[in-house]
Structure formats: C-alpha cells, structure tokens
Amino acid sequence: xxxxxxxxxxxxxxIALMLVAGGQQYRVVVADGAASDARAETAKTEKTLxxxxxxxxxxxxxxxxxxxxxxxxxxxxxxxxxxHAQEERTIADAGAVGADAAxxxxxxxxxxxxxTVSCPxxxxxxxxxxxxATRAAMVLSDLLTRADERAGELAQAYDRARIAGHxxxxxxxxxxxx
Numbered sequence: 001x002x003x004x005x006x007x008x009x010x011x012x013x014x015i016a017l018m019l020v021a022g023g024q025q026y027r028v029v030v031a032d033g034a035a036s037d038a039r040a041e042t043a044k045t046e047k048t049l050x051x052x053x054x055x056x057x058x059x060x061x062x063x064x065x066x067x068x069x070x071x072x073x074x075x076x077x078x079x080x081x082x083x084h085a086q087e088e089r090t091i092a093d094a095g096a097v098g099a100d101a102a103x104x105x106x107x108x109x110x111x112x113x114x115x116t117v118s119c120p121x122x123x124x125x126x127x128x129x130x131x132x133a134t135r136a137a138m139v140l141s142d143l144l145t146r147a148d149e150r151a152g153e154l155a156q157a158y159d160r161a162r163i164a165g166h167x168x169x170x171x172x173x174x175x176x177x178x
Contacts, residue, residue, distance in 0.1 A: 077174030085167035092159035096152065103148040110141040 114137035 074174055078171045081167050081170035081174060084170065085163050088163045088166065092163065096156055096159070099155065100152060103152060107145045107148060110144050114138045114141040
C-alpha cells in the first residue's frame, strides 16, 4: 500500500472530481432518456387525442347532416300534406258550389210549385182549399230552403274538419317515419 502514498494528493482530488463528473454525466444521460421517453409518450398521447377529436368532429358532422336531412324530409312531408289538403279543399269547394247550384234549382222549383198550387176558380170552397194548399206549399218550400241551406253549411264544416284531420294525420305520420 505504499505505492498509494506515492500518488500526490492533487491526483486524488482529480480522480474524485472525475468520478463525480462521470456520475453527473450519467444522471444527465438518464434524465435525457427519461425526458425523451416522456416527450415521445406526450406526442403519442397528443396524436391519439387529435385522432379522437377528428373522429368526434366527423361523427358530429355526420349527425348534423343526418339531422338536417331528417328535418328536410319532415318539412317536405308536411308541405306535401299541406298541398294535398289544399287540393282536397279545392275539390270540396267545387263540390259545394255544385251542391249550392243544385239546391238553388230545387228551391226555385219548390217556390214555383208552391205558386202554381193555387188555382183560380169561381167556387169559394175550392179557392179556400187552394189558399190552404198554397200556404202549406209555401211553408214546405220555406222549410226545404232552410234545411237545404243548413245542410250546405254542415257539409262545408264537415269537409273542412275532415280535410284538416287528414292533414294533421299526414303531418303526424311524416314526423314519426324515419
């Protein structure tokens, strides 16, 4: 162990300094490796997150497009139901005009019949019977006129309600279909 004593003290300090520097260098290399691994893991996580965000945004875009398409389909179905109801109203109105004309002819014929029931005669009993028959015919003619007008009003109300019901049903069915 004598030879150790021949080595000057400054060499021992130099050897110790080199060992400490080597240890520090080793720690720096290990820390750089750990930091590099952490950066790689962070980059991988960020890429995964970016891919997920892209997937979610694509899914959202498809969902919005599908919802928009469904809304357009529903709007078209409701517009079709409205147009069909308008056609039905036009047909019902034309039918009502025809029925009104027929009712007017019927009322006119009833009024003519009531007017012709009275027959002029010299026999006072026949004249009295004729006046009674004329009054009865006039009452029946008036009753027929009122009944026909009321029937026309009820038919128009029924047509409007039926058409509105069909339109509502078609709109509801269009909303339920997919």
